[in-house]
Amino acid sequence: MRIIYALTLLLSLSLSAPDADADTLTFGVVPQQSAKRLAQLWTPIFNYLSEKTGETIRFSTAHDIPTFEKRLLAGEYDIAYMNPYHYTVFHQVPGYQALAKQKDKRIQGIVVVRKDSPLTELAELNGQTLAFPSPAAFAASIVPRAQMGLEGIHITPKYVSSHDSVYLGVSRGFFVAGGGVMRTFNNIAPEVKAQLRVLWRTPTYTPHAIAVHPRINAETVAKLRNALLAMNDDPEGRALLKAINFQGIETAQDSDWDDVRALKIKLLDDLLQ
Template sequence: MKKIIILLTIVFATHMAQAEKVLSLGVVPQQSASSLAKVWVPLAMFLSKQTGENIRFATAPTIPEFEKRVAVGRYDIVYLNPYHYTLFSKSIGLRAIARQKDKRIQGIIVVASDSEISNLAMLEKAEIAFPAPAAFAATTLPQANLTLGNIAFTPRYVSSHDSVYAGVAKGLFVAGGGIVRTLSTLPKALSNKLKIIWRSDGYTPHAFAVSSTISPEAAVKIQNALVSLNEQGEGKNILSKLGFNTGIVKSTDSDWDDVRALNIKIIKQ
């Protein structure tokens, strides 16, 4: 009888541990944690309801810190930029499951709206703000094009897209790198102080990926839940807040081969 009770206790404890397991949804901190939470917490709640898993939003204070946390497996589900995905799919076995539908990510360079600068050549020897060395569209694409144009510049890394925009608007930097989506989410009072002078070609956008510790069955559940956002009123409202108005589609690792082909080299500050 004693053995049976012990066995039942172990089974019950194991069941409770599994029931209480939290899956973290790690989101690249392109914006402040409070701004991200407003739109990503509803997604985490939706995914929890659809999958039966306990999924919670998580991020990091800076993009470099986010990179470190991804590298050590801190997140179970990750939303990360295309370049980061190509790195971590190889190093820690992240598996892509979804991405934004009919979307090509573009890098931009912005200057103050009253600036006389209108093209990249006019940025010769300028200090240019970027979110982080490995921010794909907001940093690596603009820097690659500046380098191809033999335009000398000094990179300054300021931790987020919002910090880039604020720094340029305040006159702390001549220009800054970003992406259209984060620029479009700024308050009008700030975005009106900026103008785009350059856009990159388009590439496969950010990936939703799962850790190698997530079972194939759980990955499919999460993938189906993401795609189901397209079909429900609640889901479409979440997509709108995220800026994913075209919806979400299932994805596979090879979708990011266009990014791998760039053979990106990171410029340190």
């Protein structure tokens, strides 16, 4: 049943998804920021990896996170950069396997407010409408909302499609607060960041996964892993990683995300039925 559903999704998405040559590896990046911004940041990395591996690696994303989730389920991306919760889900179906992750990094969610906001505590958000990237954005949405629920803080979530949209909406006063993560907060336009401050931080978890679809052969996987790790020792590679606020790359294995599995999040369970 899961296989049939995934095939159905793949067919339904083929009209809206970019075409790719059979010899091209499509690398999907979770749309935490605008497609234009992500392309600016990641395309140079994919050009670098293409040169080092001899494979053609093409940037791809989706217009919002729910669409990205559907494309992961359909196995549309050969390689994908996905949030920790997404990895635990899409490792099950269609079977994405962790390849690498950001080195010496733990992901941390944040709740931001305008710099001139009088708010100083999470409890003061009770009764307010908050901006979030999507229901299943792990550190930017799932963890903050769960914590507020535990503390009896009742908020109305408004999903605005990306981390950048959250930050922009809060900076412009459309929302009193919103959820994000430190990496994207540090990567937004300086004029937007200057108008914001962090009100609250979540606990830390294993960060986003770089994972490969099971159809990718072992030889190609090995070339990708070696090229990613080699970036750590190459000045050009380090500069490219710095542009996305990575201090480095390290190998990853499936069990690295057991801390996320321990949270027993069920949000996307229906997607796998």
